[in-house]
Amino acid sequence: MSTNNANGLRIGVDVGGTKIEAVLVSPDGRVLGQARIAARRGNQAVLEDIESVARQAAGERFAEVAAIGIGTPGQVNADTGHVGDIVNLDVVSMDMGPEIAQRTGVDTHVENDVNAAAVGAAALLGGAEGLTGTIALLNFGTGLAAGIVQDGVLLHGYSGAAGEIGHVPVEPHRFKCPCGQYGCLETVASGASVARLWPHADPPMPDLIRRAIRREAEAVDTLDMVMRAIGDAIQILAQSVDPRLIILGGGMAKTGEPLLEVINAELHRREAQCHFLESLNLPARLRLAPVEQPVGAIGAALAA
Template identity: 45%
Template sequence: MRVGLDIGGTKVDAVAVDDRGRPVERMRVPSGFGPVAVIETAATAVAGISALTGVPVNRFDSVGIGIPGMVNRASGRVDHAVNLGIEHLELGAELIDRLGIDVRIENDVRAAALGASNSLGGHGTMAYLNVGSGMAAAIVMDGRLWTGGTGIASEIGHLPVDPAGVLCGCGQRGCLETVASGFGVARQWHAGDPLPVRSVFDAADAGDPKASRIRAGLAEGIASAVRTLVLTVDADTVVIGGGVSRIGQPLLADIQGVLTRWGREAPFLGRLDLPGRVQLLTEGSPVAAIGAALIER
């Protein structure tokens, strides 16, 4: 049995999975802020799963952790996890000392990709597209992450699509995530709106022309990401997750509508059945925690 933790800015989702990657127990605890609090929270979550399963901590095969920021998978070091108050943290080493078992660390989006692939059977090529405050993606081939030569494969949010666009945090102009993300929507919509994407969809449904333009731009941007992922790695399935995906079927219908239109305009794209390759992550599914449990050395 393995344990997986998805450490986010507000909560830690923890699961125990069996040898087929199926969750057998799940719990949530509030996440901490700062290096010491994050270590304590992770240890508390593992202890909680131990109590639920009746398995002593030192009898688990491994603990896997999905966490935001820059992750050195080999060393277990986490850098620049801003929402958790972490600048530099040797998380893997700290938890190995604390728990006495193997600990594996991965970026949270890649962990979620592993979990999503597992839910689909772990065969073929799957791309996980996370559309939250920003945009990121990860690719899984036959159940294994593909990260490229230096680990930046599928950094799709930083593909420039408008050379004259706004300045992105990465230093380029007009990156995809400046339009197709929660941040991109918030930049264009009412300042201070606590739920800008939901607000845009509601206003567009009510006939607001500005909201309709922003909504259409969001769909086109996400559709562009889907098209790129299919054309570069021939993803059989593109699973869309992240906070923006919680809009649900209206968002999916918009994206598929754009892809369908492109397929009519370009027979080459039409033959690829782009709309049929896209699906939304099931809301509430603990895929990031499950994927964390499945991390291999």
């Protein structure tokens, strides 16, 4: 979280493939205004829509805004504000941060959408300790990635690849990943991969869990594959950065408590075989991201 704009209002914008959402956030983190519009494709339309929804969220208080934060999919350079390859919006290359700053006259900071959501989820679920310590968001969306927040500051790493655990190639089925590797965790432990592995329902995860509970053989085998990969992802995250909270987000996490129950069952299975894992007490650290709040937009504002 930036401290440069801690005493002013901030706008957070969450750019999605079908909608763009914005919030106006007070210096103490309260949401004062909110707006949402349908997303359009192409550089010019995306820039126009970001500016429009930001102004709608702020309303008459736009002149009081000290910073705008944007969370967006694609390849993001948080230092320069450049974004590449927002596939769902037909954006190949865009200087999003500088363009929005020029249009609005307000300092603008751009983050990867998972990182922005991590800040928002950490702020909402951090409890009495707030943003102190390390908090991670494990995002099960089209891909699999983590956002890591340490004492309110996002960890990017040297090249911006911190948290990209979805491309750790340890999944034993060795499915081909779009990144070019074989066996990436996200080829099994992501929303898109579960839809491929279980094409019998939309959304797939709730149906997969229900059928596995009924002991349908195909569902049991598929859920076991997915849970082992999710367990690996949680262990990699826990044993590398040791967060006090691991927040489960993304489309798959909207399954809610049933998902948490099957993940906890997998973690307890591992604990029964390993005292070291039992000592980490990973199930106690898991939380579901709040689905009723604009987590990505809030996080983008707080990260600005």
